Amino acid sequence: MTATGPQIETAPPTLRQLNTAVLIAAGAAAAISIAAVLPAEYGVDPTGIGRVLGLTPMGERRVAQANGGKAPAGPVAGDAIATTPDGGRRVRIVLGPYAGREVKAAMKAGAELTYRWSTDGAPVEFEFHGEPDVPRTPGDYSSYAKGMKASAQGRFKAGFAGHHGWYWKNPTATPVVVTAIVKGAVESFAPIYAKGAAVAAPATDSVAGAAGSVETTRYATDLPLKTVMRAVFGHAAQEIWKRQGYVSDATGVHSLFPKDAEEWTLAENDALSLAEMTNILLLPGRRVDEQAWIDSVAGVRKSALTLAALTRKQDKDAYMEAGLHLNDACNACHARYAPGVE
Ligand code: HEC
The missing domain is CATH 2.60.120.680 (GOLD domain)
Known part of the structure; x- marks a missing residue:
């Protein structure tokens, strides 16, 4: 994290908010004089590039x-x-x-x-x-x-x-x-x-x-990917992001970060759960047999493991920055395989 002041959010960052936070921050800063929530380098929207990457002539x-x-x-x-x-x-x-x-x-x-x-x-x-x-x-x-x-x-x-x-x-x-x-x-x-x-x-x-074959019998992949993304990955990421940043209300500024060893352990569990769940995206019937898919799944896993390691250090700034990298890792796949998703 490169911002010097406290990071103030009015709500825990969501996947979409993290992408648009830079724009929002401009307005928010003028209105209530807070430091920018996210450094500009995280505001990149890779959607257009993804479209181009996704197109291979037939x-x-x-x-x-x-x-x-x-x-x-x-x-x-x-x-x-x-x-x-x-x-x-x-x-x-x-x-x-x-x-x-x-x-x-x-x-x-x-x-x-x-x-x-x-x-x-x-x-x-x-x-x-x-x-x-x-x-x-x-x-x-x-x-x-x-x-x-x-x-x-x-x-x-x-x-x-x-x-x-x-x-x-x-x-x-x-x-x-x-x-x-x-x-x-x-x-x-x-x-x-x-x-x-x-x-x-x-x-x-x-x-x-x-x-069906043994493979499809052994792995149940009938839940649509869209549902898995919303209910499993979206949810898991929210569990991590909701423990990052600060909220301000009438009574002042409150930290969202874990407050004691027990809460840091819960945060570690969330990160390790997400890391392990990335395997779901590699199941036969669900994975895309392309290197870009495999690589972006590995990217999310790596980000989640980094988050887990940082909960053990209880380093808030690094932990929050790793949360932003997780968002980038999710979007690396979306840019190519789900250009509409931010
Ligand atoms: C390997 C590829 C891949 C990775 C990694 C990935 N996603 Fe997705 N995601 C998709 C695809 C493909 C869709 C579009 C699915 C569809 O609409 O059928 C999607 C859609 C979504 C949606 C929209 C669901 C809806 O209801 O429209 C959310 C939210 C989402 N992903 C969250 C995440 C989060 C959070 C992460 C990282 C922790 C992540 N995704 C990582 C491939 C991926």
């Missing part, structure tokens, strides 16, 4: 997946393949939060199929495209259609022998199920897995549809 991602970069090593919990009663081939895949995946049909030149795909609700980014068996150049592919939809259908004739199909990307934090059915002269129709991975066939409908 073509790049598709190529990354074609090269095995993002494709899962094997079936994801909930994937299924089946034959329809009228002889079509059906593939159902689960797109984890922000995940992109491909399903392709092997076809001869001139072969035709009809297709139909839909999600279980949310629109997804898609690119319908094909890769020739004999590429003319490295990464050779043809794009037939792309955009953002929850369903599509049509007829397709392969212009060359190769693999033709879809890349879908889930733009949300909630898993999306995509079901695709093709009928016609296809040699195979299947999800694409990372090259070099031992590819086990996805479960048939009867198995995967009924019980």
